[in-house]
Amino acid sequence: MSDLAAKRGAVPAAKKALFLVFHIGNERFALRATEVAEVLPRLPLKPIAHAPLWVAGIFAHRGALVPVIDLCALTFGTPAQTRTSTRLVLVNYQPEPWVAARWLGLILEQATETLRCDLAEFKPYGLDNREAPYLGQVREDALGLMQWVGVNELLTEPVRAMLFSTELSL
Template sequence: MSDLAAKRGAVPAAKKALFLVFHLGDERFALRATEVAEVLPRLPLKPIAHAPQWVSGIFAHRGALVPVIDLSALAFGTPAQARTSTRLVLVNYQPQPWAQARWLGLILEQATDTLRCDLGEFKPYGLDNREAPYLGLVREDALGLMQWIGVNELLTDEVRALLFSAEPSV
């Protein structure tokens, strides 16, 4: 048996995934990198009238209008701090699998690191927070706990209708 064949048969491939790591205040969170379309610096935004306070506004990017939410304000009621590491992260938002994905902007603090780990390292944390369905599994490491954010669970039906009322152009 060749060395390559022995290596292939001896150790099953680990299911590693890449995550963008960021902070909301002092707490660490992660987004699956496959959901991230682009990481941008903070940009000027046009406010949206009658939107919840955690909806930061909208901006034009590559021919599309992109709504932006402040994830810190959504989760904890405190706007993200304006740091040099605070980013506007475009994610592919697709709450229904049959619908076309749309860009949604997230304002995230300290969004400068990545992590590659086994998906199985994230575990249920034992709480059912119905007010925050986007809070997912938790991973523990030497720095403490890190929670996975579910992009497609970020918006309620009401806010989704406000931010994505128009059909995307094809």
């Protein structure tokens, strides 16, 4: 079979998606790459008074003030470790389709690899975790389970109102 014929018979690339893989402790998680705007090294942040402990602070980036949350602290109550692989990942946060997306910073441990896989490989995991609606479906491979994190479900309405101007609270 020629290379051209093999390519024509291959699974369409549209079914494959790219994910940024990171860790919280020993557990693996993934963000869809289309939600990632930029990956930065960990930067100094200005704390936000009276914010939940998992709100790490705010920083200025390209003319915009960007709130940052520590996903390790949000998920399991322990702040992210300071490592060379700990990154500040800017994501496009858009909780409602009629509101313009804004940057939200996430502090993520070991955010150094990507994965391309079929979206159908992620399956429901059968738990109703109402306290963490951002934790989505899971994918199993030779390394164990990996859980998909939904960016737009990360913030509750009160925290969203605190971190963003009224334009996100429409």
